[in-house]
Amino acid sequence: MPNVESPGRRVMLGNEAMARGLLEAGCQVLCSYPGTPSSEILPAFVQLKREHDIDAYAEWSVNEKVAFDNAYAAALTGKRAACCMKQVGLNVACDSLMSAAYLGCVGGFVVISCDDPGPHSSQTEQDTRLMSLFAKAPAFDPSTPEEAIRMIARAFELSEAKRLPVIVRPAIRVCHAKQDIVQTRLASQPRKADFQKDPRRWAATPKFRYVLHEELNRKLAQIVSEPKWADGFNVQPIPDGEHRRAGIIAGGVPFVAVRDILDDAGVGSVPVMKVGMPNPYPRALLSDFCERCDKVLVVEETGAFLELILESKPGVCGRNTGHIPQEGELVPELLYGILSRFLDEALGQPLPRAMDPSLEKLLEEVKPAPRRPTLCPGCPHRAAFFAIRRRFPKAVFTSDIGCYTLGLNLGAVDTVLDMGAGVTMASGFYQAYHQDGNDRPIVATIGDSTFYHSGTAGLMNAVYNRARMLLVILDNKITAMTGMQPTPGLGIRADGGVGGRIPLERVVRGCGVDTVLTHDPYDVPGFSAALAQAEEAVEREGVAVLISEHPCIIAYRDQLESKRMNITDACDGCLLCVKRFECPAFEPIPGEKKVRIRETLCVGCGVCVHICPTGAIEAA
Amino acid sequence: MNRNYVLAGVGGQGILFITRILHDAVLKEGHHVLVSETHGMAQRGGSVVSHVRVGSMQSPLVRAGTADGLLVFEADELPNTVSFLKPGGAAVVNGPDSARMPFQLSEYLKQLPAELHVLDASRIALETGAPLTANMILLGFSIERLAFPFSYEAVEDTVRNLSREPYREQNLKALASGYEAGSLGEKR
Numbered sequence: 001m002p003n004v005e006s007p008g009r010r011v012m013l014g015n016e017a018m019a020r021g022l023l024e025a026g027c028q029v030l031c032s033y034p035g036t037p038s039s040e041i042l043p044a045f046v047q048l049k050r051e052h053d054i055d056a057y058a059e060w061s062v063n064e065k066v067a068f069d070n071a072y073a074a075a076l077t078g079k080r081a082a083c084c085m086k087q088v089g090l091n092v093a094c095d096s097l098m099s100a101a102y103l104g105c106v107g108g109f110v111v112i113s114c115d116d117p118g119p120h121s122s123q124t125e126q127d128t129r130l131m132s133l134f135a136k137a138p139a140f141d142p143s144t145p146e147e148a149i150r151m152i153a154r155a156f157e158l159s160e161a162k163r164l165p166v167i168v169r170p171a172i173r174v175c176h177a178k179q180d181i182v183q184t185r186l187a188s189q190p191r192k193a194d195f196q197k198d199p200r201r202w203a204a205t206p207k208f209r210y211v212l213h214e215e216l217n218r219k220l221a222q223i224v225s226e227p228k229w230a231d232g233f234n235v236q237p238i239p240d241g242e243h244r245r246a247g248i249i250a251g252g253v254p255f256v257a258v259r260d261i262l263d264d265a266g267v268g269s270v271p272v273m274k275v276g277m278p279n280p281y282p283r284a285l286l287s288d289f290c291e292r293c294d295k296v297l298v299v300e301e302t303g304a305f306l307e308l309i310l311e312s313k314p315g316v317c318g319r320n321t322g323h324i325p326q327e328g329e330l331v332p333e334l335l336y337g338i339l340s341r342f343l344d345e346a347l348g349q350p351l352p353r354a355m356d357p358s359l360e361k362l363l364e365e366v367k368p369a370p371r372r373p374t375l376c377p378g379c380p381h382r383a384a385f386f387a388i389r390r391r392f393p394k395a396v397f398t399s400d401i402g403c404y405t406l407g408l409n410l411g412a413v414d415t416v417l418d419m420g421a422g423v424t425m426a427s428g429f430y431q432a433y434h435q436d437g438n439d440r441p442i443v444a445t446i447g448d449s450t451f452y453h454s455g456t457a458g459l460m461n462a463v464y465n466r467a468r469m470l471l472v473i474l475d476n477k478i479t480a481m482t483g484m485q486p487t488p489g490l491g492i493r494a495d496g497g498v499g500g501r502i503p504l505e506r507v508v509r510g511c512g513v514d515t516v517l518t519h520d521p522y523d524v525p526g527f528s529a530a531l532a533q534a535e536e537a538v539e540r541e542g543v544a545v546l547i548s549e550h551p552c553i554i555a556y557r558d559q560l561e562s563k564r565m566n567i568t569d570a571c572d573g574c575l576l577c578v579k580r581f582e583c584p585a586f587e588p589i590p591g592e593k594k595v596r597i598r599e600t601l602c603v604g605c606g607v608c609v610h611i612c613p614t615g616a617i618e619a620a
Numbered sequence: 621m622n623r624n625y626v627l628a629g630v631g632g633q634g635i636l637f638i639t640r641i642l643h644d645a646v647l648k649e650g651h652h653v654l655v656s657e658t659h660g661m662a663q664r665g666g667s668v669v670s671h672v673r674v675g676s677m678q679s680p681l682v683r684a685g686t687a688d689g690l691l692v693f694e695a696d697e698l699p700n701t702v703s704f705l706k707p708g709g710a711a712v713v714n715g716p717d718s719a720r721m722p723f724q725l726s727e728y729l730k731q732l733p734a735e736l737h738v739l740d741a742s743r744i745a746l747e748t749g750a751p752l753t754a755n756m757i758l759l760g761f762s763i764e765r766l767a768f769p770f771s772y773e774a775v776e777d778t779v780r781n782l783s784r785e786p787y788r789e790q791n792l793k794a795l796a797s798g799y800e801a802g803s804l805g806e807k808r
Contacts, residue, residue, distance in 0.1 A: 173679070173680055176657045177680035178655035178656075179680075180643075180647050180653050256679035257679040260677050260678055260683075264686075332683035333685070333703075354685055355684075355685050359728065366699045366702065366728060367699070368700040369696075371696070483659070599751075
């Protein structure tokens with residue numbers, strides 16, 4: 001193995017590498033809202049600027065649109081700025097992106113939008129490259145953390161040279177990959193904010209937007225005609241005058257996955273064209289490659305993007321021809337089969353068999369039981385959901401995006417659409433039933449961070465349009481699912497500094513809600529009483545809010561008052577604690593009608609004392 | 621020389637920490653390293669998988685059937701990940717004993733063939749009064765059994781660097797006890 005020891009070499013998470021790339025490129029402002037797989041970029045940026053004493057600004061914004069606009073304003077002052085988010089976060093910022101492409105910028109402006117083929121942790125597998133096409137903003141598609149650093153540098157140069165926003169689209173296998181990367185010196189950027197007023201541009205009316213649109217199209221045409229922008233990222237490997245029977249076009253993560261498989265199988269001679277800058281389309285290069293091959297397989301994630309323009313060319317295959325599935329991640333073993341079939345078709349030479357058929361059969365019989373995610377032992381959301389479900393057995397339960405989506409397992413979550421829909425769909429369900437004179441109880445749940453992100457408009461709308469619904473805000477004092485980022489309710493900023501604290505209750509009252517109760521869900525009887533009180537308020541006033549307030553037990557581990565729990569002989573093995581309450585710390589004793597507690601998992605929250613029908617659980 | 625490893629378990633078992641130790645120890649020995657991790661929702665008590673690749677490859681995921689070593693922190697996760705092993709590979713599993721393994725699974729390992737090493741690291745950790753060090757015991761045990769491309773000294777150094785007080789000594793002790801249990805002695 002090669003010796004790669006170098007004093008400045010360190011293993012970095014892709015997201016950390018990108019934070020480094022931003023600072024190396026002189027990014028002075030970074031704004032973000034947490035979302036997997038993007039969440040670690042901003043904290044790494046904060047840590048790096050601290051380590052290297054760099055004067056840069058970082059903020060957790062209230063949502064992605066807010067992050068985009070804040071960073072964009074900085075770019076209008078001439079500074080280099082960026083925002084980062086997950087792919088569905090870009091939906092929230094899409095309105096801004098579309099317009100910003102027309103208006104352009106002054107200092108470099110880079111939008112990092114992280115895709116999630118799989119999906120592992122998102123509501124869709126949408127492809128940011130299509131968003132870049134829609135918005136007419138150029139896009140880079142890195143294959144590795146190391147390449148992401150170089151692409152961020154290029155993106156800033158391009159953004160500044162052409163004065164338009166540029167997208168970098170790392171997928172989850174870049175964000176959450178780690179690679180050994182050489183460290184470089186980082187230094188502060190001296191640029192001062194200097195916004196040059198030009199209302200005709202920065203506040204352009206529709207009439208002038210036509211001119212701006214024309215300008216944007218000119219910029220994109222220029223970018224395609226200047227090879228330096230895609231240099232090293234778009235690579236057509238077949239020499240002039242040569243012809244191949246089979247070729248592969250790939251970008252981003254699939255590019256390196258394809259390379260590894262071909263090299264591994266000893267067929268490294270099959271040409272693979274790399275498309276690291278998919279927008280604007282490298283038309284000439286792509287056509288060139290297709291003309292030099294009889295058959296071409298397009299391998300890309302997550303959707304068909306390059307394939308869209310190549311489809312009409314003879315011999316091109318991919319997702320739309322059934323060679324590649326239309327959904328899911330292109331994991332290496334899946335890709336292996338795809339490549340093998342393609343090479344068999346094109347050359348009559350499949351890859352060597354990956355596995356012995358008899359072993360394959362055995363493996364099928366092993367049939368793993370997939371482990372579904374659950375709320376942590378002691379999670380306050382579990383206590384809240386259990387009480388809600390018990391109080392409102394016939395309600396429609398709308399919910400939202402966060403750890404508490406796992407209230408699914410407790411039968412207290414019926415719908416999850418997107419950020420904020422816990423509130424909006426609740427009023428929607430109410431109106432649909434109310435129209436028929438057939439009101440049903442509606443109970444919505446939303447987390448604290450999600451409520452700040454996009455709960456207020458829906459709540460005002462519910463009050464304004466006289467919906468009848470109970471909203472339970474699950475306030476665990478943190479953005480937990482994405483890795484413990486602070487919320488506006490804490491008054492702690494991204495760099496740990498003191499921020500303005502915005503109490504949930506004040507926001508809720510500001511949205512027009514009169515009855516706002518707050519209770520700790522760990523106090524099961526008290527919380528149930530609060531639910532009853534809130535129910536009465538709904539009857540009286542239409543919309544009521546109960547704030548279920550208990551800190552996340554992972555983020556605030558040291559605040560936990562742990563009790564040692566015991567199961568007495570009263571346990572009759574009804575399994576309510578295992579199945580309905582779904583606490584991972586309980587397990588049935590094999591061969592007995594009894595349950596035991598797994599000491600290593602139990603955190604001693606004591607909520608289960610109140611849920612056992614036979615009263616068999618007690619605090620020692 | 622390229623090497624592939626897969627680590628599997630559930631959220632809260634400290635797999636990301638072990639992954640960090642592995643890649644830093646690999647780097648200390650002067651090799652290139654690529655890793656893929658599980659973050660976010662998947663960690664919430666669900667399966668957690670890390671891939672660690674040493675050598676000249678470019679993509680972070682290990683392909684099924686090509687892993688030299690499999691390190692399983694929760695026996696229930698073995699069926700999910702056994703397909704990663706290559707013929708001639710080896711698996712280290714945290715569990716009470718190998719006798720409780722489903723027939724097809726042991727048959728699969730036999731036919732592949734792959735070596736299976738079972739160690740009840742959770743029990744050992746509990747007995748030493750440090751239940752959270754099961755992951756360290758397992759790591760120490762695997763160094764020779766899974767032929768990791770680094771010396772014991774390199775991994776010990778790394779554990780020392782990455783452990784926070786007051787857990788440093790505890791971790792080093794657990795690592796050493798696991799290493800002793802997993803040492804192949806003259807078999808090497």
